[in-house]
Amino acid sequence: MKSTLFTIFSIFFTCQILAQTEKKNPSFEEVISLRSVGNVVISSGGDMVAFTKQTTDWNENKFDTEIWLVKNGIEPFQVTNNPKNSSFAPEFSPDGKWLAFLADKGSKTQVHAIRLIGGESIAITEEEDGVSAFHWHPDGKRMIFAKREKEDPAKKKMLDRYGAFSIDDKDYNLTHIWEIKFDPNKLNPSELPCYETADSLKTASGCITRPKPKRLTQGDFNVNAFKISPDGKKIAFTHQPNPLINSSSKSNISVLDLEKLETRLLVNNPSSDRLEDWSPDSKQLLYTSHVADTVSNFYSNSKIFVIDVGSKSSKQIAAKLDENPSGLTWTPKGIYGLFWQKTQRHLYRIEPKDGSFTILKGFPEMVTGVSFSQTGEKLAVNARNGNQLNEIWVSNVQKPAAKKVTNLTKQIEDWKVSQNEVVVWRSKDGALIEGVLHKPLDYDPTKKYPLMVVIHGGPTGIDTPSPVPGYVYPIVQWLNKGSLVLQPNYRGSAGYGEAFRSLNVENLGVGDAWDVLSGVDFLSASNLIDTTRMGVMGWSQGGYISAFLTTNTDRFKAVSVGAGISNWMTYYVNTDIHPFTIQYLKANPWDNEEIYRKTSPMTNIKNAKTPTLIQHGEFDQRVPIPNAYELLQGLRDQNVPAELVVYKGFGHGITKPKERLAATWHNWQWFAKYVWGEEVKLPTVESK
Numbered sequence: 001m002k003s004t005l006f007t008i009f010s011i012f013f014t015c016q017i018l019a020q021t022e023k024k025n026p027s028f029e030e031v032i033s034l035r036s037v038g039n040v041v042i043s044s045g046g047d048m049v050a051f052t053k054q055t056t057d058w059n060e061n062k063f064d065t066e067i068w069l070v071k072n073g074i075e076p077f078q079v080t081n082n083p084k085n086s087s088f089a090p091e092f093s094p095d096g097k098w099l100a101f102l103a104d105k106g107s108k109t110q111v112h113a114i115r116l117i118g119g120e121s122i123a124i125t126e127e128e129d130g131v132s133a134f135h136w137h138p139d140g141k142r143m144i145f146a147k148r149e150k151e152d153p154a155k156k157k158m159l160d161r162y163g164a165f166s167i168d169d170k171d172y173n174l175t176h177i178w179e180i181k182f183d184p185n186k187l188n189p190s191e192l193p194c195y196e197t198a199d200s201l202k203t204a205s206g207c208i209t210r211p212k213p214k215r216l217t218q219g220d221f222n223v224n225a226f227k228i229s230p231d232g233k234k235i236a237f238t239h240q241p242n243p244l245i246n247s248s249s250k251s252n253i254s255v256l257d258l259e260k261l262e263t264r265l266l267v268n269n270p271s272s273d274r275l276e277d278w279s280p281d282s283k284q285l286l287y288t289s290h291v292a293d294t295v296s297n298f299y300s301n302s303k304i305f306v307i308d309v310g311s312k313s314s315k316q317i318a319a320k321l322d323e324n325p326s327g328l329t330w331t332p333k334g335i336y337g338l339f340w341q342k343t344q345r346h347l348y349r350i351e352p353k354d355g356s357f358t359i360l361k362g363f364p365e366m367v368t369g370v371s372f373s374q375t376g377e378k379l380a381v382n383a384r385n386g387n388q389l390n391e392i393w394v395s396n397v398q399k400p401a402a403k404k405v406t407n408l409t410k411q412i413e414d415w416k417v418s419q420n421e422v423v424v425w426r427s428k429d430g431a432l433i434e435g436v437l438h439k440p441l442d443y444d445p446t447k448k449y450p451l452m453v454v455i456h457g458g459p460t461g462i463d464t465p466s467p468v469p470g471y472v473y474p475i476v477q478w479l480n481k482g483s484l485v486l487q488p489n490y491r492g493s494a495g496y497g498e499a500f501r502s503l504n505v506e507n508l509g510v511g512d513a514w515d516v517l518s519g520v521d522f523l524s525a526s527n528l529i530d531t532t533r534m535g536v537m538g539w540s541q542g543g544y545i546s547a548f549l550t551t552n553t554d555r556f557k558a559v560s561v562g563a564g565i566s567n568w569m570t571y572y573v574n575t576d577i578h579p580f581t582i583q584y585l586k587a588n589p590w591d592n593e594e595i596y597r598k599t600s601p602m603t604n605i606k607n608a609k610t611p612t613l614i615q616h617g618e619f620d621q622r623v624p625i626p627n628a629y630e631l632l633q634g635l636r637d638q639n640v641p642a643e644l645v646v647y648k649g650f651g652h653g654i655t656k657p658k659e660r661l662a663a664t665w666h667n668w669q670w671f672a673k674y675v676w677g678e679e680v681k682l683p684t685v686e687s688k
Helices: 002-022 028-032 153-162 245-250 408-412 475-481 510-525 541-552 568-574 578-585 593-598 601-607 626-637 657-674
Strands: 036-042 048-057 062-071 087-092 098-104 109-115 133-136 142-148 175-181 200-202 207-209 222-228 234-240 252-257 262-267 273-278 284-289 303-308 314-317 326-331 334-341 344-350 357-359 366-372 378-384 391-396 419-426 432-439 449-455 484-489 529-539 558-562 612-617 642-647
Touching: 028 657, 036 087, 036 366, 036 378, 036 391, 048 087, 048 378, 048 391, 062 087, 062 098, 087 133, 098 133, 133 222, 142 222, 222 273, 234 245, 234 273, 245 578, 252 273, 252 284, 262 284, 262 303, 273 326, 284 326, 326 366, 334 366, 419 510, 432 475, 432 510, 449 475, 449 510, 449 541, 475 484, 484 510, 510 529, 510 541, 529 541, 529 657, 541 558, 541 601, 541 612, 541 626, 558 657, 568 578, 568 593, 568 626, 601 626, 612 626, 612 657, 626 642, 642 657
Parallel strands: 175 222, 344 366, 449 484, 449 529, 529 558, 558 612, 612 642
Antiparallel strands: 036 048, 048 062, 087 098, 098 109, 133 142, 142 175, 200 207, 222 234, 234 252, 252 262, 273 284, 284 303, 303 314, 326 334, 334 344, 344 357, 366 378, 378 391, 419 432, 432 484
16 A cells, blocks of 8 residues: 555656656746737627737837737637737727727827728827827717827927927927717728718728817816716816826816816815716716825825715715725726735725725736726626736626636746745834745755845835746746745835835835845745845836845845936936925935935945946936936946946836847846856857
């Protein structure tokens, strides 16, 4: 009997080892090329689901997004194929016969529509400056869209005489709402003769009469978002004084009467107000607001309100939900929204009358997008569990049991990917910190591993369990090389409540470093890591924390600073979001220079010893590139090995595949040299 059991166990473990050896270590290109799903929309009747899928086009050096459809339970199929640019923002017509979307097919981003029984798409708008958003009117015979105003002709005359210049925070064009008619019975262009006139649009296969759009809003404000009431009589919209990013904190909500074309201001709080949805009876609005909070809305919770459109009487609901809401939708079955709960993101149902709330069960751990049918009885979500890639799921609302209709995770079924777990430790000041610990598939608990720490941005971002985490950091390849990877959700991260997000106010960098280093201490005390071989890195806020660590500790063998802040004073006078600094540091540098010194990596530059790679986008406005040059020069002055890589033409993120590949290789080279003691050359085409 013992012999038989031994044989069974031997076969089992042999199979496990063989299963691991059959899996491969993916290349950087394969990780960057992973297809992913994005926006998801369900039809009014709930029988069709449209979603966007992103692919990687290496020849054109771009990420392409196209629209796919799931219909009557059959396999998803591709609906759009725009060779020039992406197609996105799908929306079903009220009768379910058409699918409209946004796409740039060579004449700026326009609204296009395609019959769901087949045929080619047709352009609904032909706006010189393009369209930024649209929605079907409930009658299905018109579309409401937003577009930016045309350039003032006087500007061209100024350009001709004085050349190119702009005045900071004053040169912009406002966005307003327009309407265009739509004939649901129109023929395809190929079915029409072409008598091209001033009012017709010539296509490759015919021509169609182009209706003239009608402007609906007027005024010295910028429209951010809008929703049409279910009865089709009104449009509610969020607006702010101008399109500049810092004006978003002054946004309000107004309602436009479509019959009278009269606009009435409905919500006007001192801080940002944001439209979420109409009630099914068109009598109330759901909105979120920071009300009078103008000093902490970067890290405090926005509150949820219901307001009566007629009387302007409002009430707060779900006040005890201690996280920022997302995707709030008001259906006949209730109000629904997405809320983080530590490293999971759940779909909640909120009772409109008393504000009580419950989690809707039957869905994966992390829901990133949701769409409901008109009756609220069916829904579709973009979601995943910690060992999956994001997938599209459908479900009934009353008895939720999500059914997967895509299989993107199949892409990694033969890869060596992360096995991960959420770990918890206490920081220096006693704060409870969570993080995601990634281990290789062949993890051996008797060994001590090199450690790579990857820090997310934000600070109100969050890292969650994932089989293939990445961006410009080759995490899977490091795991397969024989290391552990820790992603700490340091103080300020989303998912842990408003009080936790406030812990790094007036303590940026300092408290964040406590959280990272205490996480390292926790893993060391657990005998998991080799503390003589550790690296740390991050992008944006994660880059800032990495920069802070490179000047305040020598515990790491190498650091990579991606788009990171090196000096809060330099940052404050250069960034496009000045209020961010004021809210977290509670002063400008002229009123409290000490807090800027306390939290700036450059303050302790003379203590820096760790070899540091700096990565930055050439035209980054969020964290302007002077931060990179200041850190670089400071490190060089201390004779610390340092290198700056500037990615040409990019802003705050690396948004093209070839440059993302380059940034990944740069990190691989840097840490190979200083953590593993290996010299790695950037491969050329000939050396592949």
